Amino acid sequence: MTGTTAFWYASRATGIVALLLLTAVLVLGLLITRRGKLPGLPRFAVTGLHRNLSLLAVAFVAVHVLTAVLDTYVHIPLLSAVVPFASGYERLWLGLGAISLDLMLAMIITSLVRGHLNRVLWRAIHLLAYVSWPVALAHSIGSSKDLQHGPMLDMAIGCMVIVSLAVIWRLASAARQVPRAGRVADVMARHDTATRYTATRYGRTREEARR
Amino acid sequence: MTAVTAEDRTARTDPRTPGLPRLLPRTPEDLRAHLARHGRLPYRGHPGLLIGDVKAAGLTGRGGAAFPTYRKLAVVAQARGRPVAIANGAESEPASHKDALLLRTAPHLVLDGLQLAAEAVGAAEARLYLHRGASHEVLRALAERAAAGTDRLEVTVAEAPPRFLAGQETALVSRIDGGPALPRFGLPRVSERGVGGAPTLVQNVETLAHIALIARYGPRWFRAAGTAAEPGTMLATVYRPDGQCTVFEAAIGTPLRDMLPDLAGTQALLAGGFHGTWLAAPRAAQLTLDNETLRRHGASLGAGVLAALPPDRCGLGEAARVARYLAAESAGQCGPCFNGLPRIAAAMAELAGPKPRSRTRQDAERWAALVTGRGACHHPDGTVQFVRSALTVFAPELDAHQRGRCSASNRRPFLPLPDGMPATEEDWV
Structure with missing residues (x-):
């Protein structure tokens, strides 16, 4: 690894960790119903874990984006991190990344000031998670050749399976809710x-x- | 069960402060006696005019939050739409009896205050929110006023279910709108969009009674009692260590010892009721009846409940009973509240029993931190405040329990709690 490839490797690594973290955040978010429970954790602690992991994921996404911009092998303008389809390189896939990041920022910011917000508005914005995560996954698979085969692809498929199971659990638990x-x-x-x-x-x- | 009968709830005032009592007459007053003592209703003739006087008086809400009353009035007066003014007489804290006593002995003072506050905000409607089976004195007072034509706005009565959270502002609005008395998230505020979407003024009945007096006698008179930061008098429900319950009207800033002479000899003082704070008795005996002082010790006046726990009872047992009651009174809407509070209550029950596991205390503390600030209303925060202060103040007792001993010789419950818990939707209506 040379100085020129360090940013590239850092960007790839933080991107993959961010994807795993975001998957965990989404699954925890799905578990936050009145019945959600993880072994060894009180029901109401799931909320705290969800919140802390989401902040950690944002930190990883930030490093992922900055290192990609700083990497000089391909030119990615900083603006394209938040403005969709502003990058010449991998216009579509990086554009999806920008969309996902924008939605994430909206969710994080509204959650940080939740006490000052209308509850319905906060919830509506938070539902964007169901758009943000699939878009982030598409960005990951589309923009990264090695995520398209082998163990990395298995990992991406694993994330999809876990999220699907959590969605099914959520819908089923909504059906058997206690009055x-x-x-x-x-x-x-x-x-x-x-x-x-x-x-x-x-x-x-x-x-x-x-x- | 400690006997707290209606006869015990007698009104007392501190004879050393001149001009007291302001609110509580010796015997219930009808309209004629009320007008003979205080004169006619001083309507200002135009919305907004009274607000300056209330501001100059420095009156704060007496329902528990101690929010500056003039600010609430000003917000509602400036909000878009014709406001609704509501007198909140649903005193939902089982240990508090001051509003019930006020509504029984001086209903006209409260109803004057409602009319004047309604005028001040330009309200189109006035409501009186009361528990089922509230004193007939206030209903008779309403009839008297209708016959005499004293009121400019007709007052309709709305009923509150016997739930701990029924008097919470957003729960009140939901109930008056015809729904269950359930709290909702704080925004938009009731003062901007409350009953029927109209800006809504919700004031505790004692606050309204003070407004009626400020309108008549002025801010300077009002400030003659109390401290500079918290002027005026307040009603306090005081439980003496012998179990007797008395409602006092006292100037804010009165030493707690004046109301509880044997306070130093008790075990601990519960200040502010079931969402309040336990204070060790030697420390409490040095304090005065005002938020400025109490907040320095992590406590506040709340709705003015003071209970001195006698030395022969188990503080942990009392705290566990109250924690269980508060958990059962969760509205069941926010996960952290209705999953967390029963868990905390179960931990408290274990700590109140013989030989609790050593990790249970840490668990209770940890769970308490996790539910704080996670509810639509203040219920989880208030409950945690109560539980945490109990764990601090009764720490020596907790050590004794872990060794398998309890210092209490009297097993009878001390703090008053209603029986039963809500089970169906009907219980919230």
């Missing part, structure tokens, strides 16, 4: 069972607890 008024009672009953189980280990015998 609002019963939700708290539902959750409390679950925790009461857990508390009773704890009580059997600390103090009472199992027989007493069963009665």
Whole structure:
């Protein structure tokens, strides 16, 4: 690796990590329903993980874009990072990247100032994730020859499968949602069972607890 | 269950402050007695004119948030459309009785305030939002006023369900619009788009009663009691360590010891109610009844509930009971709230019992941090404030529980809590 190729490699590497992170962010976002749960993580912590990973993904995307611009092998104007189809090189695929980045920025900025926004507006903008991620994936596969075969292609397909499964889960969970008024009672009953189980280990015998 | 009967909720005032009581008469006043004491309603004749007086008086909202009243009035007055003015008498905190007492003994002061505030913002409608089975005194007062023709705007009564969040501003708007009393996200603000999309003024009934007095006697009179930063008097529901409950009208800035003489000998003070803060008793005994002082110790007045926990009760047990109640009262709309609060409540129940696991405390703290700021309304934040301060103040008790001991000799519950929890949509209507 020489000085001239360092930016290129950095751009490729951060691009792939960014794709994996964005996939994770999208899946976590899909899991944030009232029933979403990851093993070992409280339900409501999924939100925090989603938020932190999305900020990390943006950092990777930023490095990915900057290193691509700084790389001198092909000329990519900085403007083309945010203005779609402004690059002479790989006009279509880099244009998709710019679209995806713009949508991402809209989501990040509205989320950072969510407290000052109309809730409906925030949600409408956040739904752009379902456009942004497929566009980013198309950008990745289209602009990178080695993502079109071998283990890298398997990885891209793996991302698509995981996202599809998460979408199916989301739609299915929407179908079996507990009515609002019963939700708290539902959750409390679950925790009461857990508390009773704890009580059997600390103090009472199992027989007493069963009665 | 601690007996807190209606007879216990007697009005007391500090005799050392001259001119008190301002709000609470000794016995319920009818319209004739009210007019004999305070004179006719000083309508200003034009919207906006009263707002300057309210600003000069420095009145803050007495429903719990202590927001400057004039700013709310000004925003609603300037918003587009004909506003709706609402007196919020749905005192939803089970431990607070000050609004109920005010509506029973001085209903006309509240209704005067509603008329004057409605005039100040140029309201086209006036509503009175009350819990089912609210005192008949206020309904009789409305009839008296209709017969005497004192009111320029007719007041319609709306009913609040017996839910902790029913008095929350956005829940109130939803209920008055015919829906369930559920909070929604804060924007657009109720002051810009509330009932029926109209700009809506929601004021606590005590705030309105103060407005009625400011309109009559002026800002200077109002500032004769209280501190420079927080002028006036306030109503406080005080639980003495013997379980007796009294509503005080006190000048803001009054030493807490004056209302709770045996405070130093108690275990801890709960300031601000169930969304409030536990304070260690020796520290609380040095404090005064104002937000300026309390905020320095991480607490606030809220809607004015002060409860001194006697030394023979288990603070963790009390905190666990309240945490469970608050979890059950989650509206079930925001995931972090209705998944997180029951989990925190279950952790508190374990900590209140014998030999809790050592990691449960860290879990409760961690979960508390995760739900903070993640709700449409203040409910998760307020609940976490209560739980965290309990874990801090009752830390020695927690150590004892981990060794399998509890210092409490009296197992009877201290803080008042209603029975049952909401189960159907009907419970929110």
